[in-house]
Amino acid sequence: MPLKVYNSLTRQKEEFVPINAPYVGMYVCGPTVSGESHLGHARPYVTFDVLYRYLMQNGYKVRYVRNLTDAGHFEEEGREAEDKISKKAILEKLEPMELVQKYTNLYHWAMTRLNNLPPSIEPTATGHIIEQIEMIKTIIADGYAYVSNGSVYFDVEKYNTDYSKKGQPYGILSGRVLDDQLDTTRELDGQDEKKDKSDFALWKNAPPEHIMRWQSPWGEGFPGWHIECSAMSTKYLGEEFDIHGGGMDLQFPHHECEIAQSTVCNHKMPARYWMHNNMITINGRKMGKSYNNVIKLSELFSGAHPLLLQAYHPMTIRFFILQSHYRGTLDFSNEALQASEKALKRLMEAYEWIVIQSGVGGLESGVDKALDEKVLKLVGEFEEFMNDDLNTAKVVANMFELSSVINSIKDKHIANNALSSTTVGILQQQLKLYVEDILGLTNERANDDGKLDGVLQLLIDIRKEAKSRKDFVTSDKIRNELAALGVQLKDEKDGGVSYMIA
RNA sequence: GGUCCUGUGGCCGAGUGGCUAGGCAAAGCUCUGCAAAAGCUUCUACAGCGGUUCGAACCCGCUCGGGACCUCCA
Numbered sequence: 001m002p003l004k005v006y007n008s009l010t011r012q013k014e015e016f017v018p019i020n021a022p023y024v025g026m027y028v029c030g031p032t033v034s035g036e037s038h039l040g041h042a043r044p045y046v047t048f049d050v051l052y053r054y055l056m057q058n059g060y061k062v063r064y065v066r067n068l069t070d071a072g073h074f075e076e077e078g079r080e081a082e083d084k085i086s087k088k089a090i091l092e093k094l095e096p097m098e099l100v101q102k103y104t105n106l107y108h109w110a111m112t113r114l115n116n117l118p119p120s121i122e123p124t125a126t127g128h129i130i131e132q133i134e135m136i137k138t139i140i141a142d143g144y145a146y147v148s149n150g151s152v153y154f155d156v157e158k159y160n161t162d163y164s165k166k167g168q169p170y171g172i173l174s175g176r177v178l179d180d181q182l183d184t185t186r187e188l189d190g191q192d193e194k195k196d197k198s199d200f201a202l203w204k205n206a207p208p209e210h211i212m213r214w215q216s217p218w219g220e221g222f223p224g225w226h227i228e229c230s231a232m233s234t235k236y237l238g239e240e241f242d243i244h245g246g247g248m249d250l251q252f253p254h255h256e257c258e259i260a261q262s263t264v265c266n267h268k269m270p271a272r273y274w275m276h277n278n279m280i281t282i283n284g285r286k287m288g289k290s291y292n293n294v295i296k297l298s299e300l301f302s303g304a305h306p307l308l309l310q311a312y313h314p315m316t317i318r319f320f321i322l323q324s325h326y327r328g329t330l331d332f333s334n335e336a337l338q339a340s341e342k343a344l345k346r347l348m349e350a351y352e353w354i355v356i357q358s359g360v361g362g363l364e365s366g367v368d369k370a371l372d373e374k375v376l377k378l379v380g381e382f383e384e385f386m387n388d389d390l391n392t393a394k395v396v397a398n399m400f401e402l403s404s405v406i407n408s409i410k411d412k413h414i415a416n417n418a419l420s421s422t423t424v425g426i427l428q429q430q431l432k433l434y435v436e437d438i439l440g441l442t443n444e445r446a447n448d449d450g451k452l453d454g455v456l457q458l459l460i461d462i463r464k465e466a467k468s469r470k471d472f473v474t475s476d477k478i479r480n481e482l483a484a485l486g487v488q489l490k491d492e493k494d495g496g497v498s499y500m501i502a
Numbered sequence: 503g504g505u506c507c508u509g510u511g512g513c514c515g516a517g518u519g520g521c522u523a524g525g526c527a528a529a530g531c532u533c534u535g536c537a538a539a540a541g542c543u544u545c546u547a548c549a550g551c552g553g554u555u556c557g558a559a560c561c562c563g564c565u566c567g568g569g570a571c572c573u574c575c576a
Binding site for chain 2: 028029030031032037038040041042043044045047174175176177179225246247248249250251252253254276277278279280281284285286287288290320323324325328329330331333335337338339340341342343344346347349350391393394396397398399400401404407408410411413414472475476479480483488489490491498500
């Protein structure tokens with residue numbers, strides 16, 4: 001049962017076969033650290049984190065490269081040749097690198113809270129200026145770029161003409177035909193530097209006020225937007241690697257340009273499998289700066305945003321993302337997030353209970369055969385669903401069905417020995433694998449060295465005593481006031497009491 | 503204008519030519535000192551209109567609605 005992933009390049013699901021098993025090279029476009037990450041950013045990083053985890057679980061040795069764009073590029077090509085990062089730095093009266101550091105720290109903090117594993121390499125654009133310049137030199141030498149006024153542009157027309165013959169036209173990834181592109185009515189100055197409107201910058205001449213600038217054979221300037229990913233992916237993953245991921249909005253022009261640049265330099269399509277996650281929407285509209293509808297991750301975690309009815313735990317966000325398929329849009333709403341919060345709580349409670357049980361399950365004989373088979377089927381499908389283009393939504397759905405069974409055993413609605421001990425063992429092991437290691441879901445409970453637990457047990461004991469002498473005023477006071485503090489007590493069937501911290 | 507995606511029950515979301523996920527919400531029941539939690543049960547949907555088919559939410563066509571990309575973007 002091989003892993004199949006949807007390849008944007010071929011527009012179909014394909015079996016994943018690494019170029020050089022067991023090694024897998026994976027490149028994912030990281031953020032521009034000129035601002036804080038928002039909910040939309042969480043999606044690719046959670047999605048590809050799950051893929052990373054799953055590949056490793058399957059025995060692959062994965063090198064996961066996720067870049068940090070800290071050099072910025074001009075905001076609107078040809079019009080305002082200004083480095084995005086230095087522009088904002090002036091506004092905030094910060095050194096550009098101070099700004100970069102600040103937002104990098106915030107980004108790392110958010111990634112950690114979302115329980116995304118750090119990538120193997122997190123290269124920065126500013127740390128690879130030399131590699132980028134070298135690559136541009138090669139492209140010029142091959143005749144696919146030209147210098148104009150201290151800037152260097154990629155000759156899209158020529159590339160398209162030559163490489164169409166080799167079956168790799170410009171637009172192969174996004175399905176665009178060069179001539180059908182929209183004729184921008186907008187007046188772009190600097191357009192006259194380019195031979196053709198679809199040409200894109202590899203290197204930009206820096207105007208005097210531009211803070212971030214580097215020496216190059218073409219004068220002082222800064223790299224164009226697309227070249228960093230080509231340079232860094234080539235450097236760390238080679239001329240041809242396995243997976244290239246990112247948001248759907250990067251498919252054109254970013255990834256298209258990457259393909260063109262890398263192909264000219266390395267004479268190879270850089271990546272075999274191109275994977276794109278879809279957007280997170282809000283009221284049906286893509287979340288993005290230009291739409292003015294972003295909710296930053298820090299706001300989500302704290303609840304400090306007019307659109308938010310409450311704070312949402314990072315795990316709730318992660319779970320929210322995992323409940324849908326990565327190639328579909330996912331619509332944000334408080335209602336949806338609240339549903340995820342409750343659902344996750346239910347799932348994790350069942351999970352945590354079953355995983356620490358011993359002595360559940362009976363001998364093969366006397367087992368409820370139908371139920372036993374059902375459980376095995378549900379568990380067995382985890383892999384099947386993951387292999388079907390990472391269908392985490394279905395994996396999660398099965399987990400809920402299993403939760404019902406687990407809770408029934410816990411509440412003794414289903415006999416302790418209804419499942420065979422073998423099946424229970426498999427259930428425990430597979431749940432742990434998928435919940436924690438692959439989906440990366442963790443317990444939300446705060447780590448407090450057990451002190452809080454000690455205090456709560458004391459209160460639980462006092463309440464128990466009160467209940468036994470029918471002093472319900474006292475017992476309800478404890479229960480209700482703890483509830484007001486966000487600690488929910490639960491009376492179990494066997495007379496025990498457990499608690500849950502909201 | 504070009505390219506493409508999409509419309510599923512109160513809400514979020516899977517899915518596939520026939521077996522009709524899952525979660526949240528709601529209602530009833532069980533349990534409980536009362537609750538909560540948990541369990542059980544109920545709620546059965548696929549924008550509209552045609553067509554293909556023994557059979558379509560799933561395939562095709564049209565209509566209507568929503569969205570993305572073509573510019574920085576996860």
